Amino acid sequence: MNDLVLEGFVKNFAEARGLSHLQSDELFEAFVAAAIFRKYHQADITDIEDGALIGGSGDGGLDAVAILVNGRPARTEEDVKFFVENLRRLDVEFVFVQAKSSTSFRSADIGNFTYGVEQFFASVLSSEPRIGFNSQVQQLINLTRDIYDQGIHMQENPKCFLYYVTAGSWTEAPDPRGRLTDGENRLRNLDIFSEVNAMPVDADLLKAVYRELERGVVKEVEFNKTAVFPRIDEVDEAYIGLLRGDEFIRMISTDDGDLNRELFFDNVRDFQGHNPVNSEINHTLAASQLRRNFPLLNNGVTIVARELSRRGDIFRISDFQIVNGCQTTHILFQNKTKIDADTFIPVKLVATSDTQVITEVIKATNRQTAVHPEALESLTKFHKDLEDFYSIREADRDLPDRIHYERRSKQYARDNISPKNIVTLTAQIKSYIGMFLNEPHSHPRYYGELLRSYEGRIFANDHKPAPYYASGVALQTIENWLNSRQADREMRFYKYQLLMLLRAQISGPHVPKPNSNVISEYSLKIVDILRDPERRDKECRRAAELLRATLDKFGTRRGERNPPHRLRAFTEQLIKSISHGHPVQTDRKRQKSVTPRGSERGQIIWFDEWKNYGFIERDSGGDIFVHESQINSIPWHLRLPGKRVQYEVVSNPKSPTMLMASKVKLE
Template sequence: MDRVTQSILTEFSENQNLANDPQEKQFELLACYSLLHKFCNEEFPPLDFVIGAGGDLGVDAAAIQINGDLYFDSQDVEQALQGAAECKVNIVIVQAKRSAHFESAVISDLSDNLCTLFKGKNAGVHSNPDIVEFKKSLDAVFDVIKKLRPMPHLYVYYVTTGIVGSDFLDEKRKAACARLSETNFFSEVDFELIGATELRDLYKGTQRQHEAHFTMEKKFTLPKMPGIEQAYSGVLRATDIVEMVTDQEGNVIKSLFFDNVRDFQGMNPVNRSIGDTIQTESRRQLFAVLNNGITMVTRRLDNAGDDFYMSDFQVVNGCQTCHVLAAFRNYLDERTYVNLRVIESKDEDAISAITEATNRQTAVSDDDLKTREEYQKDLEDMFNSFDGDEKLYFERRSQQYGSMSIEQTRIVNRNQLISAFAAMFLGEQHRAGRYTKKIREDRKEDLFTQQQDPLLYYTAAYALYRLEWLFRNGRIDRRYKIARYQLLAGMRVAIDGRNMDLPRGNRYSQRYCEAYLRILHRQADAERFFGELELLLDATVNANDPSRVLTRDLVKSVSFSDEFLARVARSDKWHRN
């Protein structure tokens, strides 16, 4: 491995707290993280997409992207597909080897194995549980062909530390593409060789903040305002807007809308109406007067005449417009314009005020705005009140800590926080996976309420952080990782019994959370505690059938979670509140 790649691997391993892993596993995770980041701009744990060794068909990592979000678990894939009228799907496969050269046999074997996987009725008797699960996810995709617009795009990456450029290997690569295309499951197939140089560029790309270049000829400068460096209002071609908010693959960059109160609402009546306007030529030219437009806030804005450059920006209003423009981009022409306001500010209070004001002009309730503005600040303040090994960073906006040298595993985004809190304190351990949209919808009244002490959210986040630390460092067998949310729920029951009532008021909450944090903040105590829960998990798995093993399907079962938590409640190992 060359010196530069080794340096990047070391940096990545430190950021992800992987120092104790063998270099081969570190390299697999680096390749997985760097490549999947092309498809997902939010932070994600690469271990969630890595395939276990043995019976892996030569696949080291895999993911399914549905309408911009990444999934692996079959039930998450099914929920994502059910919740969408139309789906754009990308399937991503990664094989990574530390070798300093590419092997033609690896290309042939990988394409053969994938053809068998795609065409077969099952994953094969010798496939490991991760491959079996991924096969279920693939089947879930192809079971809803009528929703796929177009058929899925397959991306296969073979990563080494070598140099790309051999004509012979390129012919092998093209043959693999042709073979996979002949399965007729995909609209397009890309099979790429990624060498040391390409991997370095991909990894560096994960650390870049959002940036855009555009030309706005029709504009005027807004007067100086407190907290605002500069601001412009004008019109921009719709095609330029689409280019700004989509990635190289044409997918909408979800993290650009992190500061929006509402996620994209799909093709509801309002958004269908916007789409109808775009598809009708005579009305398309009136778009700038028929649509309220888009507001963007950027931390850096440079301009020379009509040419602008901005970086680290967010769309704070206009999420629905941007998504619909992207969906109907083929209808846009040079006469389609969109109202655009661009505001440069580094003042978080000013940015929050802009978000609140612009969303009050749409159908967003005051309660939603309060949740977005006041409680998110309280959470950030609570996370910032801890130091040293107790420190976690709540990410209020995408790439908030992108320019800071921070261990990535200590950064907690909203989806991760919802998963941890819902599993630990809301009894949602059986569905607290990556697909959090359903939980956000179903438990809206129980999340981020002013009656809840932010310390409860920090406690849940730190419990998940500590558990992930134990997995990464081999203190708990990684095969239990699929049951991590059951273990979080188990901790609550062990400490507080089956009582689901959360404390009200800061004084009671502090006493309540102290029982958890007293264990979690001490690595050795946490290891012992989760080790006891691990034994009870094994006992639950083997209760009626000694040959039964822990699987993803099992941990998603409500009855299994109930049985496990009942066993925890009956145990005499705990000193409860």
């Protein structure tokens, strides 16, 4: 990479998000994924790194993959079911990224990338893929199959976008362009997409995309048909009027011509697709005479901006959100070729930096029609009180080290706070459920589904704020600890399981009632220990060792499509390890004191014929390792969970401090 400005962007990105531990190629991939995917949805970088980045061999030339359903990242079959049940429709987008920090657009690399995407969908269609994908890609393939199985709920086929990104300059050379075009055509020929677009992204475009995302939304529009609101407390300025259609389209578009989805992060209602109301808007825009009547036929759009300046009829609007009028905006953008200077959009423009005023505007402008309960969750008093609790508890810490609860998206965008020190609403939900409800396997699910599934068990009015605060601090602690490379990469997928283990290790396995006074002391003890560097590292290592040992014992379940971190069965195995005297041997001193005890009986927990080892649950308590060489007297098809066996207990020759089963036979 020879672009000093781009290098500076990548460096700032790494420091702000705690990713300086990554190798240069990995860091560039994370940077590109964050920039590209945020064009579609404001995903946390931890979600991007853990869920979208593809690591290791067998990636098929795919550095990052995002599957968006109704504008939200989907990671599980439950996400898809949630949108089907609640919206009765699926709008699906597949986004594939290949990032190269080199300065060239090599035709061969582009060909490998588009071929990898083609083979991804060949696997979905049950054709024989010509390349083998790793487990992470295979999970995405399985999810894609689930989505197409729900095709009856799609108003149109999914869209597919490919981004090939380098740190060089795109020159429209025939060979690279030909490879991209060929890849597009091959994907179109599958006849499963409504749109396919393979796009080159060079250093200049990448910098432009990142600048636009980082600086917040800033637009200048000519707004000459306005009336000024009378003075309102805590509101800097407020206007109501008619904005020319072409100016409105320019205001809601990104620099590269896409709909700017960042404008809707505070909007409490998702785009509803072509429902009767939206179809009526479409009909209005289709005829020139009706377009002129648009201000009479539509309630328009409400915009809240944190900063507004005016020179005559030119308004400079900074850091703004469309808090009401999501449906209108989407339909207008879909019809942008029909919108001209003779079409006017009713617009209410409010400039304020007061959080409470913004909240009241959002509530008031969305009372007229029904919204999903989860959409208004962050506006409740509980979350304002929780935000205050974070502030009070963190007040004595140095400013750069303070943790902040962000109950509204981009709440701290103008406050120079590092993203790694922000606990988002989504992160708060997932960390609390994983840490205090003992259900870390639920973390991949969409936050709206989690709120509904755990209604009454999370964010209840009488709940104490301390456990929520503790889970937020613990999540940030685990993130920093994992980023320091003190555990292998795989542990990133188990961070919510690590939260559960940390809680049980530090304060005990039994969780007090969330509305009791005891829960506060129980939770803040965790925070105190995690703020002590020596004790923090000790507890994190201890949790990781127990998790690794349990993971080795759990193994790979034949026929199971999900990895252990998504399985309730694995969570239950972890809880068993915590609750029953830690049967998984992780204490080195205790291991040295254990000696062989002769003949024993037990039952097989699992045995993997590919790994050539497994574990037996001992009648005497705990479990014991068994190698294939010591169980070969039992036919492989009888080495099943629950099978009763007897065996000799001996020292493991490869690790004298460990025991293993020898001469295993059926009981």
